[in-house]
Amino acid sequence: MNLAVDIVKHGNKNQAERFVRERLHNSIVSACLSVRVPEGQAETIAHAVCDGVITWLRQRPEVTSQDIRTVATRHLKSHHPEAAYLYEQHHMII
């Protein structure tokens, strides 16, 4: 389920796009896999982090992409600090 939350992208004339849970989920999984977290665990962590971010987003109709990164990092830190560090520091995790 995607929330009706607009994500304001920086450096793009403040253009907004809808929040897509799938994209956040994939980025968390990628960060976890990059620090050699087993695939199943990465999925579980990503699921928990996405739930945490969505709970935070419920009261906010519009946030920035940096906010998503900050909140996701905060949640990810409690599950896997190393992955959280990578997620926080790398803007593009492939």
Add this chain to the structure above:
Amino acid sequence: MAKKYEFDYDLIVIGSGAGGSAAATIAAREGKSVAIVESDAFGGESPNWSDIPTKALLHAANLYDEARHGARFGLRSSTLGYNYPSIRAWKDLAVKRTGAGGNRRYYESQGISTFNNAAHFLSPNEISVNRRHLSASNFLIATGSQCVIPDIQGLDTIKYFTPRTILEAIRPPKSLLIVGGGDTGVEIAQLMAIFGTKVYIAEKSSRLLPHHDSEIGELIERVLSEQKGVTILNHSRVMSVEKDGLGKRAIISRAGTEKSIRIDEVLVATGRAPAVDLGLENAGIKYTAHGIDVNDYLQTNVKHIFAAGDVLGRDSHTHTALLESQVAANNIFGRNKIVPDYTAIPEIIFIHPGIATVGLSEDDCLKRDLPINKAIAPLNIIARSNTSDFRDGFVKIITDKKGIILGAAVVAPHAGEIIHELALAVKYGLSADDVAQTPHAFLSWSEAVRVAASKLV
């Protein structure tokens, strides 16, 4: 010539409580274009859910309590009772009459644009309020604070009260566990105990009111336990809570042993934390979970953004927030920057007997290694104590070695009124001799101030 950017407003104030409202009004009166953004009810915490409603309820409770114990003065009070819905109606009337609660129209009449939604910074000069982008050349953050919910196992599975929600309870619970023995916990403990609730207070430290001098905590502990039947559990940590039939059961760890108590309701009064979740990172504002960092002029590291009130994370009260708001308004638009003067800010707990402090406490002086003299005048040595048949309380004055008053504490009926004489003394550096030489009316509670001061001469 550098391009001058245009903004929607000269000032956007985020939060309409004491920290924000004064600044918004001052700026609007100076002809600036101002917007105020409030995520909850206009007026903020104090008039809507904390100071005003609590004190209105405490006033009714204390009247009831005094009348109930009037037999010793020859009053017949055996048939005295109360109707809690009517008491709540009185509380609502008091809130309504302040004019500060839910007063969106007041701001609009001052020419201030109002927005009733949460604000979120998108950039240093722009916020989003329900998808509407507002920009300003200056901001004042006065979002206040929110209740801290401690990490207690099972707390998320039960319905519990906060200091805000307990004021809306349909009736006082039969029994209540208060987690936290600070100012709010003690006020609500007395309120509920007067209305017949069996109250337990679980406090982690060795006494109630741990932020005040030990004499205060010890006296209030005695008053609450002996006169109001409150069970005080010091050195206690609530480990878990769970549903138990229609009530709740709490496991409390005390001095290495675990104790289980069954209660009807739980109140979490473990303090407040600054409300800093408004996208401050997007504006580049430095902050921690303990509050927004500001300099002496209440300016954040982003020079056009100021902050005032509880969001700074200091021991703040409505009157302190109001002072900071006025200072911030001056510093945002004025050429001569000013610094808020915190030296003589009184702090009051509205229980019976009242507690009021000002300036440095004895613990503060010890921490700063200040050589001091102190004197305590117990209430029972003054005449008023006899005519009112009330003996629990004292006036404590702390001076430096030259006799200049550094701080004071009053535990007495009407302590909140008595303390202002000592606040004046602290602010203007008066000596204990100055206070002792000032005539104090016979049969006033303030006589205890003169007695305490004269002990230091």
